[in-house]
Amino acid sequence: MKKVTLFNTKHQDILEKVYDGLYQDVIDLSDLEGINTICTYGTLQQISEKISTHKRSDIYFLGNGNFHYLTFPLTQQYTHPFTLIVFDHHNDAGSFPFAKMTTCGSWINDAIEQNPVIKEVIVIGSTQQNEKELVETNLSKIRFLYEKEMTKERIEELAKTIQTEDIYLSIDRDILTEKQVQTNWDQGTITVEQLLQAICLVAKNHQVIGSDVCGDLEWDYTSSFRYPMKKYLQQTYQVNKLLFEELEEVMQ
Numbered sequence: 001m002k003k004v005t006l007f008n009t010k011h012q013d014i015l016e017k018v019y020d021g022l023y024q025d026v027i028d029l030s031d032l033e034g035i036n037t038i039c040t041y042g043t044l045q046q047i048s049e050k051i052s053t054h055k056r057s058d059i060y061f062l063g064n065g066n067f068h069y070l071t072f073p074l075t076q077q078y079t080h081p082f083t084l085i086v087f088d089h090h091n092d093a094g095s096f097p098f099a100k101m102t103t104c105g106s107w108i109n110d111a112i113e114q115n116p117v118i119k120e121v122i123v124i125g126s127t128q129q130n131e132k133e134l135v136e137t138n139l140s141k142i143r144f145l146y147e148k149e150m151t152k153e154r155i156e157e158l159a160k161t162i163q164t165e166d167i168y169l170s171i172d173r174d175i176l177t178e179k180q181v182q183t184n185w186d187q188g189t190i191t192v193e194q195l196l197q198a199i200c201l202v203a204k205n206h207q208v209i210g211s212d213v214c215g216d217l218e219w220d221y222t223s224s225f226r227y228p229m230k231k232y233l234q235q236t237y238q239v240n241k242l243l244f245e246e247l248e249e250v251m252q
Contacts, residue, residue, distance in 0.1 A: 075168055083167045093138065158202070177189050180192050184216070
């Protein structure tokens with residue numbers, strides 16, 4: 001069984017109840033300030049130190065999409081060449097004007113610029129309507145397969161062009177249709193079944209060295225007033241379970 005670690009960024013007791021049975025370890029970030037959506041490099045260093053005190057996991061659950069930037073410190077754990085593959089409704093490689101800070105919409109640039117063993121980043125499932133202004137100096141290291149191109153044939157073709165044997169998979173659930181799961185960002189139209197197939201196809205003939213999942217709702221003490229809780233809880237738990245099982249399968 002592959003190890004799953006849950007990042008707790010807020011209201012630890014609620015989060016642990018929501019995902020009870022899906023994880024084996026917890027990294028608690030709830031004592032850190034200034035981590036929602038935007039994070040300074042100084043705070044990222046504190047996060048990296050917390051990560052280092054835990055045995056490395058196979059799968060990390062990052063919480064809602066505001067924390068997708070946690071993939072950045074997670075991938076800094078690796079020192080040998082790999083390809084970072086990101087399934088996301090947004091490209092997360094937008095330019096950000098402030099130095100020594102990262103965000104949920106720009107973290108891919110930080111990963112590329114600060115970890116030379118990332119040979120390429122492949123973003124799958126974004127839409128051109130959501131495309132942010134990209135950093136020109138990083139364009140040579142980023143490829144896109146847009147949502148409308150996510151056919152079995154195109155993904156198989158893409159998988160054959162991955163330059164490294166080792167790959168890291170990062171999944172934002174906002175790529176999925178809101179008919180199957182709810183997130184805190186606008187969402188794509190991909191079904192869970194399509195995403196699971198895409199993960200399998202990309203991983204074929206490659207070694208998945210690590211993975212993470214984000215795109216949660218923000219569960220807190222007011223959730224019951226904002227969401228039809230029973231329905232959304234069932235959806236989010238079941239989708240996470242399917243994703244974790246698929247990631248575990250491709251990491252065998």
